[in-house]
Amino acid sequence: MTQQRRTGLKELQKLDGSINDARDRIGTFDPLFEEIEEPALMLESELGTSRTRLKEMKLESRRLETSSDERRERVKKLEERIGSVRNLREESAVTTELEMVKRALENDETEALTLIDQVRKGEERVTELEEAYKEASDIVEPKKEALLAEREEVRSELSRLEKERESFTAAMDPGELRIYEAIRGGGRRRAIAELTADGACANCFSVVPLQLQNVIRHGDRLIRCEACGVILAAAEPVEESTEGPADDEVITNEESEVDANEELSSEEVTDDIEEEASGVDGGDEEG
Secondary structure, three states, X not given: OHHHHHHHHHHHHHHHHHHHHHHHHHHOHHHHHHHHHHHHXXXXXXXXXXXXXXXXXXXXXXXXXXXXXXXXXXXXXXXXXXXOOOOHXXXXXXXXXXXHHHHHXXXXXXXXXXXHHHHHHHHHXXXXXXXXXHHHHHHHHHHHHHHHHHHHHHHHHHHHHHHHHHHHHHOOOHHHHHHHHHHHHOOOOOOEEEEOOOOEEXXXXXXXXXXXXXXXXXXXXOEEOOOXXXXXXXXXXXXXXXXXXXXXXXXXXXXHHHHHHHHHHHHHHHHHHHHHHHHHHHHHHHO
């Protein structure tokens, strides 16, 4: 029974390995999303900056337009006032203010013309970026959808494995399961290791004392490696090869060929002896 529990721990470790692999795979999708979305995101960022700048320029253009209207109105009033001044001092003051307002109006109009040109170029740039962003999005979306579908498959597989683990551990020995979980809780992915052929821990390759090797192979109780702390288990039996009879058959065939050659040689020797005997009999008759 205990040996079966060791086998159960090894199966649980394989299941946990599959779960970890699935989680690792899910983690690899984020960089892939960033990679395929990067061109579109860069265009989106530039488009946002251009739109903001265009909005600011339009606001500034309206401010200049309002300011120019106010100065034009002020110029008109000052020009009307000049005709009604009563002395040279008042005329000089009005004329000076009028010149200042006119210069400010000219500056506003010059700045407004420059800004209008910048707004036009800004609108053209926004249009270009919008088209480029749309093209990039059309390329990105199919790739993104394929990655989303693949990630969803891995998540479904992870969910299935986690449910399988929950069902699997429900039938395990609670004490051994606690030890197993405690070992893995330290950040390890390997909590159980088999003995090697020469009686060492397959995790850290420290040699296990012979007495403990026998206990582990018989599965009498749970033994942990003194060096690395993992649970030790007996190695799975290796299936015997079925190629033995074929080798015996080859040997048998070789022995048959040797026997046949020996038999053939014996027949040849017998024939030679009979020929010699016939020759001797014939000589006696001639004499």
